[in-house]
Amino acid sequence: MRVVDDILKLIGNTPMVRLKNIPKSTDASVYVKLEYLNPSGSLKDRIALEMIRTAEEEGKLKPGYTIIEASTGNTGIALSFVGSHLGYKVVIYMPEGMTQDRINIMKSYGAEVYLIKPEDLKSSEKSVAGAEIEIPTRMMCLERERSDPKVWWARQFKNPANTKAHIKTGKEILQQLDGEVDAFAASIGTGGTLLGISKALKDELPNIKIIGIEPASAKYSLVSGFKKVPGASEEVSGGIVAELIDSGLVDEFVSVTNDDAIDMTNRLLFEEGLFAGVSGGANVLVAYKLSKKLGKNKRIATVLPDSRDRYLTEMRYTT
Ligand SMILES: Cc1ncc(COP(=O)(O)O)c(C=O)c1O
Missing domain, CATH: 3.40.50.1100 (Rossmann fold)
Known part of the structure; x- marks a missing residue:
């Protein structure tokens, strides 16, 4: 063992x-x-650790930064677990309508969770036609990343x-x-x-x-x-x-x-x-x-x- x-x-x-x-x-x-x-209950632990370690090595994620991500559940939970454990602040943007359990798990690990409706977006792209479920939350991450240099967006969908x-x-x-x-x-x-x-x-x-x-x-x-x-x-x-x-x-x-x-x-x-x-x-x-x-x-x-x-x-x- x-x-x-x-x-x-x-x-x-x-x-x-x-x-x-x-x-x-x-x-x-x-x-x-x-x-x-x-450890946090899904295969997303693997990518959370790999994405964080790679970003640290590349100098994109430094102590004091906030990790952000758009997620319907497992990646948000995994980043909340790995990120908080390594001392980072973690913020997860979730589409509205996910179960309360997932939100509670992320919060237990210490993350901040925001539920996003497409109308909440400030940018001109808020009217994305027929957007798939994660597009509005990714838009939120993009806005946050552009407005705060001490934010690192994990970008699981293209990392x-x-x-x-x-x-x-x-x-x-x-x-x-x-x-x-x-x-x-x-x-x-x-x-x-x-x-x-x-x-x-x-x-x-x-x-x-x-x-x-x-x-x-x-x-x-x-x-x-x-x-x-x-x-x-x-x-x-x-x-x-x-x-x-x-x-x-x-x-x-x-x-x-x-x-x-x-x-x-x-x-x-x-x-x-x-x-x-x-x-x-x-x-x-x-x-x-x-x-x-x-x-x-x-x-x-x-x-x-x-x-x-x-x-x-x-x-x-x-x-
Ligand atoms: C429960 C579950 N199964 C399967 C997948 C698919 O994994 P991947 O994002 O690597 O395609 C995900 C993630 O989106 C997931 O949360």
């Missing part, structure tokens, strides 16, 4: 479980990486350290499965998880099948290619997701409905004892369908990004 002298050393190196009840013995094996066992953190996750998967993986599937938010892990896996295994997953409700679906949010500037849109599409690393994009993701999230709990969040259910659903196609003696890997306790008041699959 590991003993460490700093909680940050427990980020990453998460364990893996081979599902024993959901796939049948004639199906491919499905391996899930328990990212909810990271290369996000992808870099997950190249390490991919290397862990390779090591845990002795370099034998036939397919990998993961849900896309910023795209950092899928891009980083795919880079690591395809580097070693050029024939591996990579599947990107998104909620069926996504307004700007990737299934038919990347589309810019109408009216949103480069400063607040695109980034890693656009890079992911251009990279050609993803063999297939599929969408999963909220209800189907929740059904599999429940099966993970009842049949496997895994207390995973809803995007984990979506990931396993896609891996499970593929396990039937690939059949025995093949191996599919995926991640359980966060824990079910983030969804107790509202089960929802939007990454």
Whole structure:
């Protein structure tokens, strides 16, 4: 058993479980990486640490600065944890309508949390047409960054350290499965998880099948290619997701409905004892369908990004 002298050393190196009840013995094996066992409860601890350390090394983040970010939950929680632990002030801008639990966790870690309505924006771009959920909060970060030199905006949606953190996750998967993986599937938010892990896996295994997953409700679906949010500037849109599409690393994009993701999230709990969040259910659903196609003696890997306790008041699959 590991003993460490700093909680940050427990980020990453998460364990893996081979599902024993959901796939049948004639199906491919499905391996899930328990990212909810990271210290603040999600895979975003990895990127919070990597983005902060990189910014410190590059001189963009210095003692006395405030870390800011736009987040619907997990990244805000992870930055609140890592940032506060390292002595920074942390401010998170969240879209209105997220659960109170997430806000309470960020505040427990010491962050300030502001709930943003598009109307709250001062800038001329406040009328972003059909903005995806995070655009107004990113606009808020941009305004704050421009007006205060002692602010560092983590910019998870386009920060290369996000992808870099997950190249390490991919290397862990390779090591845990002795370099034998036939397919990998993961849900896309910023795209950092899928891009980083795919880079690591395809580097070693050029024939591996990579599947990107998104909620069926996504307004700007990737299934038919990347589309810019109408009216949103480069400063607040695109980034890693656009890079992911251009990279050609993803063999297939599929969408999963909220209800189907929740059904599999429940099966993970009842049949496997895994207390995973809803995007984990979506990931396993896609891996499970593929396990039937690939059949025995093949191996599919995926991640359980966060824990079910983030969804107790509202089960929802939007990454
Ligand atoms: C619960 C959950 N699952 C999956 C993802 C997707 O991760 P990424 O932003 O790396 O694409 C996120 C983040 O957006 C998330 O919070």
